[in-house]
Amino acid sequence: MNSLPKAASTCDRKRLLLLTPPLLQTNTPYPATMHLTGFLRARGIDVQQRDLSIKVVRDILLAYGNETTDELLEFLGGPAPLEEKRAASEIIDDLARGIRDGVDSEFGFSRYAEHLCQAVEDFGELERRVRRRGILDVPLERHLKAAMDEVKPDLVGVACPFPGTLVGAFKIARYVKRRYPGVRLLLGGGYVSTELREMTDTRPLRYFDRFLFDEGYAPLLREAAGLADDAPVDVPPFVAPCYDGIDWDDYFDVVETDNYVTNLWNSGKWVKLVMARGCYWHRCAFCDVRLPYIGCFQMPEATAVADTLEAFARQGLRRFHFVDEAMPPALVRAVCDEILRRGLEVEWWGNVRFDAAFTPALAKKMARAGCICVTGGLECANDRLLALMNKGITLASAEKVLRAFQAAEIFVHAYLMYDFPTETKAEQRAAERYVKGLAKKGLIQSCFWHRFALTVHSPIAREPEKFGIVIEKAKRRRVFARNELAFAYAAARGRGDGCRGWQGIML
Numbered sequence: 001m002n003s004l005p006k007a008a009s010t011c012d013r014k015r016l017l018l019l020t021p022p023l024l025q026t027n028t029p030y031p032a033t034m035h036l037t038g039f040l041r042a043r044g045i046d047v048q049q050r051d052l053s054i055k056v057v058r059d060i061l062l063a064y065g066n067e068t069t070d071e072l073l074e075f076l077g078g079p080a081p082l083e084e085k086r087a088a089s090e091i092i093d094d095l096a097r098g099i100r101d102g103v104d105s106e107f108g109f110s111r112y113a114e115h116l117c118q119a120v121e122d123f124g125e126l127e128r129r130v131r132r133r134g135i136l137d138v139p140l141e142r143h144l145k146a147a148m149d150e151v152k153p154d155l156v157g158v159a160c161p162f163p164g165t166l167v168g169a170f171k172i173a174r175y176v177k178r179r180y181p182g183v184r185l186l187l188g189g190g191y192v193s194t195e196l197r198e199m200t201d202t203r204p205l206r207y208f209d210r211f212l213f214d215e216g217y218a219p220l221l222r223e224a225a226g227l228a229d230d231a232p233v234d235v236p237p238f239v240a241p242c243y244d245g246i247d248w249d250d251y252f253d254v255v256e257t258d259n260y261v262t263n264l265w266n267s268g269k270w271v272k273l274v275m276a277r278g279c280y281w282h283r284c285a286f287c288d289v290r291l292p293y294i295g296c297f298q299m300p301e302a303t304a305v306a307d308t309l310e311a312f313a314r315q316g317l318r319r320f321h322f323v324d325e326a327m328p329p330a331l332v333r334a335v336c337d338e339i340l341r342r343g344l345e346v347e348w349w350g351n352v353r354f355d356a357a358f359t360p361a362l363a364k365k366m367a368r369a370g371c372i373c374v375t376g377g378l379e380c381a382n383d384r385l386l387a388l389m390n391k392g393i394t395l396a397s398a399e400k401v402l403r404a405f406q407a408a409e410i411f412v413h414a415y416l417m418y419d420f421p422t423e424t425k426a427e428q429r430a431a432e433r434y435v436k437g438l439a440k441k442g443l444i445q446s447c448f449w450h451r452f453a454l455t456v457h458s459p460i461a462r463e464p465e466k467f468g469i470v471i472e473k474a475k476r477r478r479v480f481a482r483n484e485l486a487f488a489y490a491a492a493r494g495r496g497d498g499c500r501g502w503q504g505i506m507l
C-alpha cells in the first residue's frame with residue numbers, strides 16, 4: 001500500500017464523498033467511483049461512495065408501481081431464465097413508459113433528459129431543466145441528504161459518464177451548494193472529459209467549483225490531500241476497484257431481447273475492470289484518439305489483473321466486464337495464463353479489435369480461461385472505408401479472427417457504423433448484406449449499427465478535407481459542451497447521399 005506523498009499534512013486532508021448521479025443502467029454499478037475509491041483508499045484518503053442512480057430509480061419504480069413491483073425487482077435482480085426475465089422486464093418497462101407519459105417525459109430508465117443533453121447548445125437550457133422539479137428530485141434529495149449527513153464530507157466528487165447523467169449531476173450540485181455551504185464540489189467523468197474541454201461559459205461554476213478532465217486519480221488525490229496542482233502522483237497502470245458502499249442487491253436486470261449477447265450490457269452483475277488503459281492502436285480516424293483515455297496507452301503486468309480477479313472471486317464475485325477500449329492480445333494471453341495457472345473459476349467479456357493476433361490458439365485459451373464474449377468494431381464493413389478510416393483490419397483478416405472465436409465458442413458482438421464520409425448507398429447495402437451473412441454463418445451473434453458522428457477530438461476533425469467534408473463553424477458566444485461537429489460535403493456527392501433513415505439493427 002502506498003502512503004500519501006510527504007507534502008500533505010494531516011490537517012490539509014479532506015473527507016471525500018464520491019457520487020454516481022441518476023440515471024444509469026440498473027443491472028450493475030457503473031465503475032468510476034469504485035476505481036477512484038480503490039485508488040484513493042490505498043493512499044490513505046478518507047473516501048466514501050454512493051450510487052444515487054440505482055437508489056433513485058428503485059424509489060421511482062416503487063412509488064409509481066403496485067404491490068408486486070418490489071417482488072418483480074427482486075426477481076429481476078436474481079438468477080432466472082432469460083425468457084422469464086424478459087416477461088418481467090416488460091412489466092417494468094410498461095411502468096417506466098407510464099411514468100414517462102404521465103409524470104415526467106425526461107425519465108428514460110437508464111438515462112434522464114438524454115435528448116437535451118446529447119448536444120447542449122446553451123447552458124441556460126440545461127439550467128432550466130436542472131431547476132425544474134421532476135421525478136428525480138424527491139428521491140435524489142432524500143438519498144443525497146442521507147449520504148451527506150452520514151459522511152459529512154469536505155469535498156464531493158460527482159461522476160458524469162454520459163449525457164443521461166448530466167441533469168442529475170447538476171441537481172446534486174445545486175442541492176449541496178444550497179444546503180451544505182462550504183463543501184467543495186468537483187465534476188469529472190467521460191462526459192466532462194469529452195464534451196466540456198472548451199467550456200468558456202462561467203455559469204456552470206455556480207454549481208461546481210471545478211471541472212476535472214481525464215483520469216480522476218491524481219487530481220482527486222491532490223484535492224483530498226491538500227497538494228499543489230502540479231504535485232507528482234504515481235498512478236499504477238492497473239487500478240483495482242473498491243465496491244465498499246455499494247449494495248449489489250439493489251441492482252436488477254432489464255431484459256429487452258431474447259438475444260443473450262445483446263443482453264449482456266443490461267443484465268447480469270458484472271465487476272467492471274479496465275485491463276489496459278488507453279487503446280494500443282489509437283489510430284482510427286473517427287475515434288477520440290486525441291483524448292488521453294484512448295491516446296495514452298499503458299499496459300500493466302498480467303499478475304496485477306489476475307490478483308484482482310482472484311480477490312473478487314474469493315468474495316464470490318466471479319463475473320467481470322473489461323471495459324477497455326481494446327484489450328491488447330499480448331496482455332489477454334498473459335492474463336489467461338495467470339487465470340489458468342491459479343485455477344480461477346471466472347467468467348468475463350470485453351472489447352477487442354479484430355486483430356490478427358487473436359489466433360485460434362489464443363481464442364481457445366481465452367475460452368478455457370472463462371471468456372464468454374468479445375465485442376469489437378467492424379465499422380462500415382467495407383475494405384475501402386476500413387482503409388480510409390485507418391482501422392488496421394480488412395474484412396478478410398477480421399473474418400479469420402471471427403472464425404477463431406467461433407471455433408472457441410466465444411460469442412461476438414459487432415459494432416457497425418453507417419453514414420461515414422464518402423460512403424455510398426451501394427456500399428451501405430453491401431455492408432448490410434455482408435453482416436447478415438456473418439450472422440448466418442454464426443460468426444457474429446449480435447450487432448448494432450450506429451450513425452457516424454464527427455467528433456472534435458478525432459483525426460477526421462483535423463483533416464476533414466481528406467474525407468471530403470467541410471466542418472460547419474460554431475456560432476455560439478459562450479461555449480458549454482462541444483463534441484459532435486456538424487459538417488457538409490465539400491462537393492456534391494453524386495455517389496448517393498447516405499442512408500439517413502437507418503435504425504440500429506440487432507440480430
Ligand code: B12
Nearest residue numbers: 025032157158159162164188189190191194212215216323
Ligand atoms: C463501456 C462503455 C459503455 C457501455 C456500458 C455503459 C455502462 N452503463 O456501464 C455501453 C455500451 C452500454 C455504453 C453506452 C453509452 N455510452 Co459509453 N462508454 C463505455 C466506455 C468504453 C467505458 C466506460 C467505463 O466503464 N470506463 C471505466 C471507468 C473507470 O472510467 P470513467 O468512467 O471514465 O472514469 C474515469 C474518469 O472519467 C474519471 N472520473 C470519473 N468520474 C469522476 C468524477 C470526478 C469528480 C473526477 C475528478 C474524475 C472522474 O476518473 C475515472 C478513473 O480514471 C466509455 C469510454 C471510456 N473508456 O471511458 C464510453 C463512454 C463513457 N460512452 C459514451 C457514450 C456517449 C455512450 C452513449 C450515450 C452512447 C449512445 N449514443 O447511446 C451510451 C449511454 C448509456 C447510458 N446509460 O446513458 C461516451 C461519453 C462521452 C459523451 N460524449 O458523453 C464515452 C466516454 C465514449 C465516447 N467518447 O464516446 N457505454
Ligand code: SF4
Nearest residue numbers: 279282283284287325
Ligand atoms: S476505434 Fe477502437 S481500435 Fe480504433 S483507436 Fe478507437 S479505441 Fe482504438
